[in-house]
Amino acid sequence: MENMSAEERLRAQGLRVTPQRRLVLERMLQEAGRHWTADELHEALRAQLSELARGTVYNILAELVRVGLAEELPAREGSVRYGIRLAPHHHFYCEICRLWFDVLPPGADALALAAPDRERFHVEAVDIVFRGRCAVCVGRTPR
Amino acid sequence: MENMSAEERLRAQGLRVTPQRRLVLERMLQEAGRHWTADELHEALRAQLSELARGTVYNILAELVRVGLAEELPAREGSVRYGIRLAPHHHFYCEICRLWFDVLPPGADALALAAPDRERFHVEAVDIVFRGRCAVCVGRTPR
DNA sequence: CTGCTTGCAAACGGTTTGCATTATT
């Protein structure tokens, strides 16, 4: 489960296995916890597969999100960032260096239950983003 | 505090008071809880001030966010949405009708304290987005 | 074989930028 290969993950979701898809997913698994823009991934992978179209990376990422293998970060700052989705988690965003980190705050699960106003809202998921400064950037000032 | 005028709010933040800024802020106060794209606001306000440039609305919204009078919604779906920022709150996003709602889940405050890993992360704010179906859309299927 | 995927390049659309003009303080 944890150690399924890229190929297995694709098949498990009923996706055709192409070299491009395998490559994207493999890299995201290798660097799990890193959050990529489509272009960063494209650049990084062209070294391994010179004929990799930028549009294809966009395509693949959208597909991976659709089937739940990847996630889009819930924030907007120029371009969308994608991360691999292994276990449920939340995010910390450093406002200085603009890096994203996966976190698992204790008590987050409880929150999903303590959801707001069940009459009006049928909650299916909860995204939490903590914002602030990472260890490296504590002490620095914004922008 | 709660009932400050648009003009007072602008001055309180050290912003010059222009007809355009007053208009934008007034409308956002009138319809507090609504979440606008820059274009929606531009369209809605051109009726009152025919000479209102689209770029100016973008400008003003960025400025309002900078000083904390407005907020950008932490999600990406085509164009950015902005809401007035009165009291701290969180959001519910209906994935069917794509409307945003302000919510105040009980227990959310506690979460800010139960923040993750104080060694690595200096948390300054917490954004929570609940996702699911609003009352109107319960029963409908996505897309 | 069939239909999904890819590569390529052009189109798209929300947002930003540059600059002359105008308004606020």
Added chain:
DNA sequence: AATAATGCAAACCGTTTGCAAGCAG
């Protein structure tokens, strides 16, 4: 008078789209 904000239009750039060619199943 000094400075900041506006209007306008062009530029920008991340993303999407259309279509012919290529593969996976």
